[in-house]
Amino acid sequence: MAYAIRRSGESRSFPTGDSFLTGAAEDADTVVLLGVPYEPDPSRRAILIELGTECLGVHTGESAGEEGSNAVGFARYRNGDDPPSDLVELVRQPNTEDRAIEAARAVFEGAGLTVVVSADRIGRIVDRLVRPKYNAALRLLDDGLARAEDMDMACRLGLGYPDGPVERAVRGGLAYHHEVSSALFVQSGQPGDAPARAAVVARERSERR
Amino acid sequence: MTGIRKVGVCGAAGTMGSGIAIVSARAGFETVCHDVDGEGLERASSQTASFFARSVERGRMIEEDRDAALRRLSPTAELDALADCDLVIEAVFEDLSTKQALFRALNPICKDEAIFASNTSTLSITQIASGCGREDRVVGMHFCLPAQLMKLIEMSPGINTSDEAFEAAWAWTEAAGQNPVRTQDRPGFILNALLVPFNNDAIRAVEAGIASPADIDTAIKAALGYRMGPLELIDLIGLDTQILLSEAFYPITLDPRAAAPALLRRMVAAGRLGRKSGRGFHDYEGSAMYGA
Numbered sequence: 001m002a003y004a005i006r007r008s009g010e011s012r013s014f015p016t017g018d019s020f021l022t023g024a025a026e027d028a029d030t031v032v033l034l035g036v037p038y039e040p041d042p043s044r045r046a047i048l049i050e051l052g053t054e055c056l057g058v059h060t061g062e063s064a065g066e067e068g069s070n071a072v073g074f075a076r077y078r079n080g081d082d083p084p085s086d087l088v089e090l091v092r093q094p095n096t097e098d099r100a101i102e103a104a105r106a107v108f109e110g111a112g113l114t115v116v117v118s119a120d121r122i123g124r125i126v127d128r129l130v131r132p133k134y135n136a137a138l139r140l141l142d143d144g145l146a147r148a149e150d151m152d153m154a155c156r157l158g159l160g161y162p163d164g165p166v167e168r169a170v171r172g173g174l175a176y177h178h179e180v181s182s183a184l185f186v187q188s189g190q191p192g193d194a195p196a197r198a199a200v201v202a203r204e205r206s207e208r209r
Numbered sequence: 210m211t212g213i214r215k216v217g218v219c220g221a222a223g224t225m226g227s228g229i230a231i232v233s234a235r236a237g238f239e240t241v242c243h244d245v246d247g248e249g250l251e252r253a254s255s256q257t258a259s260f261f262a263r264s265v266e267r268g269r270m271i272e273e274d275r276d277a278a279l280r281r282l283s284p285t286a287e288l289d290a291l292a293d294c295d296l297v298i299e300a301v302f303e304d305l306s307t308k309q310a311l312f313r314a315l316n317p318i319c320k321d322e323a324i325f326a327s328n329t330s331t332l333s334i335t336q337i338a339s340g341c342g343r344e345d346r347v348v349g350m351h352f353c354l355p356a357q358l359m360k361l362i363e364m365s366p367g368i369n370t371s372d373e374a375f376e377a378a379w380a381w382t383e384a385a386g387q388n389p390v391r392t393q394d395r396p397g398f399i400l401n402a403l404l405v406p407f408n409n410d411a412i413r414a415v416e417a418g419i420a421s422p423a424d425i426d427t428a429i430k431a432a433l434g435y436r437m438g439p440l441e442l443i444d445l446i447g448l449d450t451q452i453l454l455s456e457a458f459y460p461i462t463l464d465p466r467a468a469a470p471a472l473l474r475r476m477v478a479a480g481r482l483g484r485k486s487g488r489g490f491h492d493y494e495g496s497a498m499y500g501a
Contacts, residue, residue, distance in 0.1 A: 077428075077431075077432040079432075085431060085432045086431055087427075087428055087431035087432045089428065114427060114431040116420060116424035116425075116427050116428045116431075117420060117421075117424055118419055118420050118424070118428075119417075119418055119419050119420065121417075121419055124419075125414065125419060125420050125424065125425055125428040125429075126428050126429065126432045126433070128410070128414060128419065129407065129410050129411055129414065129425075129429065129439070130429075130432075130433065132406070132407075132410060132466060133403055133406070133407045133410075136402070136403060136406065136466075137403060140399075140402060140403075144393065145392055145393050145395060145398075145399065145402070146390060146391060146392040146393070146399050147391075150390035150391060150392065150399070151390075151399050151403075153361075153388070153390055154361055154363060154390050154392075154399040154400055155399075155400070155403065157353075157359065157360050157361035157388055158353045158359065158361040158363075158399075158400045159400065159404065159435075160435070160436050160437075161433070161434070161435055162433070162434040162435075163434075165403065168433075190465065190466075191464075191465065192406070192410075192464070192465070192466045
């Protein structure tokens with residue numbers, strides 16, 4: 001499906017050189033916004049807004065659970081500084097038009113990516129699930145449950161994961177983990193979402209530089 | 210080096226116990242397979258023979274080694290048969306009083322230097338050892354399912370476990386071709402401490418209407434490279450088992466993530482136990498998905 005891109009600055013989902021950028025048309029019924037402010041345009045089939053940790057409602061506004069239009073949020077999952085994965089999380093509001101979701105799905109699947117749909121909540125699907133786990137692993141490390149290497153090896157050998165929670169959180173950047181966890185914690189108030197000590201340390205060190 | 214030559218496995222008619230017995234016999238240790246369920250032992254012996262036969266067919270084992278491993282296995286329903294074992298590994302029902310009673314019964318039967326190991330996944334090693342009469346020679350030795358294939362063992366000492374006993378048990382796991390990791394005597398050790406709350410979070414995401422079970426599983430597999438999504442895994446282990454695991458953790462840790470979600474309890478009440486009942490978060494008889 002044809003899509004146009006409106007871009008300002010570097011995108012986390014599609015960094016410079018990504019083939020998705022070069023596959024765009026000059027103009028199309030579906031527009032992808034990468035760092036460009038959202039302006040409503042009902043004449044479009046879909047307007048796809050790249051999200052960071054924020055909700056789609058920050059861009060579109062909300063109306064007591066009745067919101068929704070042709071605007072669809074999205075983010076290609078990245079573990080901090082790791083390269084983008086093949087997963088695109090679409091974000092819909094309660095009344096988001098189905099045809100806009102279908103258009104978004106067609107655009108990203110056409111680019112060879114895997115698409116899932118999430119409600120408009122901070123963390124979407126993946127970060128909502130993995131960030132508390134990384135916090136737990138970092139806290140267990142502080143508590144002396146096991147060495148980081150052993151915790152990671154246990155997850156690789158015992159669960160068949162390609163990597164363990166500590167190595168993954170560290171590789172993605174603990175300061176970034178702090179940013180995502182903090183956003184989750186503000187929304188949920190759940191202790192498991194609060195950034196672990198090691199993430200707080202990394203964040204404070206990054207602010208000193 | 211390990212001074213352990215003869216191993217006993219209690220609960221050897223079960224899935225975990227029979228797998229542990231395979232690990233032991235395959236590595237060259239005389240292995241006494243104990244269970245009170247005589248028919249279950251016969252069934253496990255037959256399954257073990259089939260497993261070794263497949264290993265030969267797949268080129269992972271030669272016939273002579275298969276025959277030798279089978280000869281090392283001695284099924285019995287008598288605890289007295291464990292008297293000369295150097296290491297006794299229990300894989301009986303996951304219940305504190307059951308495990309305590311077993312070790313108390315074994316203590317006067319087994320030789321003084323024998324080490325008792327518990328395959329518990331959630332209970333305290335120190336509590337299991339309490340009152341058995343050899344608290345200094347009890348260790349945690351948690352195998353992963355299926356034990357005959359998975360290399361990981363979570364090793365944990367209890368408060369009163371001696372270094373010498375722990376090191377001897379550790380050496381045995383290495384001699385048996387396993388990969389031990391050291392952890393502490395805390396609920397769930399490493400794996401379940403991370404996995405049980407993570408799985409509950411996935412259930413809560415369904416409950417909150419964040420995404421469908423299919424999309425949650427797809428997202429986790431695509432983003433993280435996991436072979437199975439959390440809801441697929443819960444369906445495999447059983448939703449009722451996920452409740453039992455949560456109930457083992459939450460009263461000790463008071464971690465809200467470890468508490469069984471309300472949706473999980475409702476689904477179990479509705480008979481949706483996962484693969485074993487044909488329906489859980491996914492439908493194994495049709496294509497329908499439960500949830501958002």
